[in-house]
Amino acid sequence: MSQLLLDVNGLTMRFGGLVAVNGVNLKVKNRQIVSVIGPNGAGKTTVFNCLSGFYIPTEGSVMLKNEQIAGLKDYQISRKGLVRTFQHVRLFQKMTVIENMLVAQHRHLNTNLFSGLLKTPNYRRLEKDAMEHAAHWLEEVGLLEYANREAGNLAYGQQRRLEIARCMVTQPELLMLDEPAAGLNPNETKELDELIIKLRDEHEISILLIEHDMSLVMGISDHIYVIAQGTPLANGTAEQIKGNPDVIKAYLGEE
Amino acid sequence: MNSSKLYNAVFAAGIAFILACLMIGVKLDTDSTVLAVKGATAEQWAWIFGGIAVVFLSQLFSTQVDALFRAIPKPDIQALLPQQQKFATLKPWLIAAIIVVMMIWPFMVSRGSVDLATLTLIYIMLGLGLNIVVGLAGLLDLGFVAFYAVGAYTYALLSQYFGMSFWACLPISAGLAATFGFLLGFPVLRLRGDYLAIVTLGFGEIIRILLNNWTSLTGGPNGISGIAKPTLFGLEFNRRAKEEGAMTFHEYFDMDYSSSYKVIFLYLIAVLLVICVIYLINRLMRMPIGRAWEALREDEIACRSLGLNRTAIKLSAFTLGASTAGFAGCFFAARQGFISPESFIFIESAIILAIVVLGGMGSQLGIIFAAIIMTILPELAREFSEYRMLLFGLLMVVMMRWRPQGLVPMKRPNLELKQQ
Numbered sequence: 001m002s003q004l005l006l007d008v009n010g011l012t013m014r015f016g017g018l019v020a021v022n023g024v025n026l027k028v029k030n031r032q033i034v035s036v037i038g039p040n041g042a043g044k045t046t047v048f049n050c051l052s053g054f055y056i057p058t059e060g061s062v063m064l065k066n067e068q069i070a071g072l073k074d075y076q077i078s079r080k081g082l083v084r085t086f087q088h089v090r091l092f093q094k095m096t097v098i099e100n101m102l103v104a105q106h107r108h109l110n111t112n113l114f115s116g117l118l119k120t121p122n123y124r125r126l127e128k129d130a131m132e133h134a135a136h137w138l139e140e141v142g143l144l145e146y147a148n149r150e151a152g153n154l155a156y157g158q159q160r161r162l163e164i165a166r167c168m169v170t171q172p173e174l175l176m177l178d179e180p181a182a183g184l185n186p187n188e189t190k191e192l193d194e195l196i197i198k199l200r201d202e203h204e205i206s207i208l209l210i211e212h213d214m215s216l217v218m219g220i221s222d223h224i225y226v227i228a229q230g231t232p233l234a235n236g237t238a239e240q241i242k243g244n245p246d247v248i249k250a251y252l253g254e255e
Numbered sequence: 256m257n258s259s260k261l262y263n264a265v266f267a268a269g270i271a272f273i274l275a276c277l278m279i280g281v282k283l284d285t286d287s288t289v290l291a292v293k294g295a296t297a298e299q300w301a302w303i304f305g306g307i308a309v310v311f312l313s314q315l316f317s318t319q320v321d322a323l324f325r326a327i328p329k330p331d332i333q334a335l336l337p338q339q340q341k342f343a344t345l346k347p348w349l350i351a352a353i354i355v356v357m358m359i360w361p362f363m364v365s366r367g368s369v370d371l372a373t374l375t376l377i378y379i380m381l382g383l384g385l386n387i388v389v390g391l392a393g394l395l396d397l398g399f400v401a402f403y404a405v406g407a408y409t410y411a412l413l414s415q416y417f418g419m420s421f422w423a424c425l426p427i428s429a430g431l432a433a434t435f436g437f438l439l440g441f442p443v444l445r446l447r448g449d450y451l452a453i454v455t456l457g458f459g460e461i462i463r464i465l466l467n468n469w470t471s472l473t474g475g476p477n478g479i480s481g482i483a484k485p486t487l488f489g490l491e492f493n494r495r496a497k498e499e500g501a502m503t504f505h506e507y508f509d510m511d512y513s514s515s516y517k518v519i520f521l522y523l524i525a526v527l528l529v530i531c532v533i534y535l536i537n538r539l540m541r542m543p544i545g546r547a548w549e550a551l552r553e554d555e556i557a558c559r560s561l562g563l564n565r566t567a568i569k570l571s572a573f574t575l576g577a578s579t580a581g582f583a584g585c586f587f588a589a590r591q592g593f594i595s596p597e598s599f600i601f602i603e604s605a606i607i608l609a610i611v612v613l614g615g616m617g618s619q620l621g622i623i624f625a626a627i628i629m630t631i632l633p634e635l636a637r638e639f640s641e642y643r644m645l646l647f648g649l650l651m652v653v654m655m656r657w658r659p660q661g662l663v664p665m666k667r668p669n670l671e672l673k674q675q
């Protein structure tokens with residue numbers, strides 16, 4: 001089972017009496033787009049928070065490349081190659097686009113204080129590589145011309161794309177996107193669709209996606225998990241999910 | 256004019272009246288042996304009612320007053336500066352010219368001016384240090400003066416007990432202050448905003464009270480006096496050398512003794528230290544660590560999701576900020592020759608914070624301007640020294656209304672990208 005990138009079993013998260021996530025299982029293989037869908041308040045974002053280390057799950061195991069990551073610190077998990085975006089865009093607003101990209105490479109750049117103060121050749125080389133890497137990804141998402149713009153001044157769709165580019169520059173193996181299409185117009189949604197497929201096919205990473213836009217989800221997902229009220233409801237390919245009566249009931253509400 | 260305006264105005268005037276009555280209207284006075292409550296004089300009452308009238312009217316016509324404020328043209332400092340490209344080529348020359356002027360200037364002016372300039376330079380150092388913590392990392396620190404005190408007392412004590420020289424103590428002071436910054440950093444890592452402000456405020460007070468009460472070591476409220484002045488490669492600036500066989504500066508260069516040499520020498524050291532601090536912090540701001548501080552200020556959660564260890568980043572901001580204050584403190588002790596806990600009260604923290612806010616959070620140039628304003632202004636307005644705090648308050652209110660982003664807001668670096 002070495003091709004399993006992420007293997008989540010029995011993930012449960014309780015907030016006091018409230019069970020936000022209840023026994024969720026997820027499997028993501030290499031180079032796969034896997035979606036998590038469910039009605040509002042189903043617990044999707046909470047699952048992401050558990051996987052990325054923002055919450056420590058009450059129960060369950062999270063295996064990334066056969067290594068237990070449940071309980072690790074958030075920054076440790078992202079260093080292992082699992083990086084996420086947020087439902088509400090979180091950029092470093094007052095910093096420029098390129099600075100946002102450089103902060104994301106902090107770990108690769110952070111040698112020591114003195115080499116930076118003295119501008120040693122090694123330090124310069126690392127800075128140069130980081131700039132090139134950042135420029136490469138800005139070009140991929142079409143933001144290169146805005147490199148020295150303040151991130152907070154970008155249009156909403158551009159901010160969304162910058163957030164994805166900023167994740168990519170950390171060289172993740174699994175990218176988790178929390179409702180990346182929310183607030184985008186149909187054109188931008190189409191571009192996003194293409195970007196996500198490109199990430200899988202050309203950059204060979206896996207994507208775990210939360211999304212309410214059903215046409216986007218059905219179009220690109222290799223596998224779909226449905227959760228409702230924190231509990232797994234169904235999983236399967238787009239075709240299987242579309243025809244599943246339980247899923248339809250959960251979305252339309254009972255009665 | 257609607258009734259809510261009138262209601263507001265009456266309310267504000269009422270509050271002003273109550274406060275004025277309590278604070279100025281009545282006074283306690285000793286009548287031989289008993290305390291007696293006395294009313295204010297007629298003249299004072301006239302002032303009080305005049306003030307209340309101003310409050311009432313300004314509230315009543317607040318929209319008009321606001322419009323008036325908005326009508327004041329806002330100077331655009333960016334437009335005053337030369338064009339970007341031209342400025343880039345000019346910059347090294349400009350900096351060199353400023354440094355040269357700063358080196359020559361003290362020989363042409365009075366001792367008092369040089370002394371004041373030295374004080375200003377100390378505040379510039381403090382402002383730059385606090386800027387790391389507040390302006391860049393966004394951690395509100397109200398007890399910054401504690402690190403200043405640590406630096407000052409480190410030198411004072413080492414000099415007093417072990418006779419160590421200023422130059423040897425400079426790095427030790429910075430290092431010890433940094434250690435304190437590190438230690439304070441640990442408990443406050445999880446705190447933000449108001450909570451952090453309160454804890455740091457407490458820390459500042461703890462250090463001051465400790466210095467006040469640890470009489471056996473620090474001399475308590477009496478402070479430490481006779482702290483040795485810095486020397487130039489072992490040459491003293493006194494009339495006579497303290498140690499047998501040692502030379503003084505004027506003897507060595509065969510000049511007449513003048514007390515202004517000492518003042519100028521101190522000033523030049525301060526210039527040197529400030530240049531070092533500016534250079535170092537400027538480098539730090541452009542390094543990964545500087546960007547991480549700012550990222551932490553902008554969005555802590557995003558930082559964590561990108562693999563940044565916020566603990567390390569916060570601690571480094573606290574540590575480096577504190578070490579700058581320790582630097583300044585060591586120099587302060589050497590310049591004064593005498594320190595006591597009096598010099599490290601909360602108001603000092605507030606002034607340093609005011610410098611950072613006034614200058615424009617994160618902006619080094621702004622902080623330098625603000626430090627100059629905050630130290631020179633009180634000197635110019637000596638006659639009003641009783642109203643010093645009032646003037647500061649007024650300045651703050653006006654600034655926040657007129658230029659909330661500070662004198663010279665921080666400019667983002669323009670990073671050159673090779674276009675593919």
Ligand SMILES: Nc1ncnc2c1ncn2[C@@H]1O[C@H](COP(=O)(O)OP(=O)(O)OP(=O)(O)O)[C@@H](O)[C@H]1O
Nearest residue numbers: 015018020038039040041042043044045046047087
């Ligand atoms: N930190 C928390 N403390 C208490 N309850 C929480 C916390 N985080 C989430 N919850 C609760 O968990 C449930 C699931 O929330 P979550 O944000 O995961 O839903 P979601 O599926 O992402 O919804 P949406 O589609 O609206 O984004 C909600 O009832 C929410 O109130």
Ligand SMILES: [Mg+2]
Nearest residue numbers: 044045046087
């Ligand atoms: Mg959500």
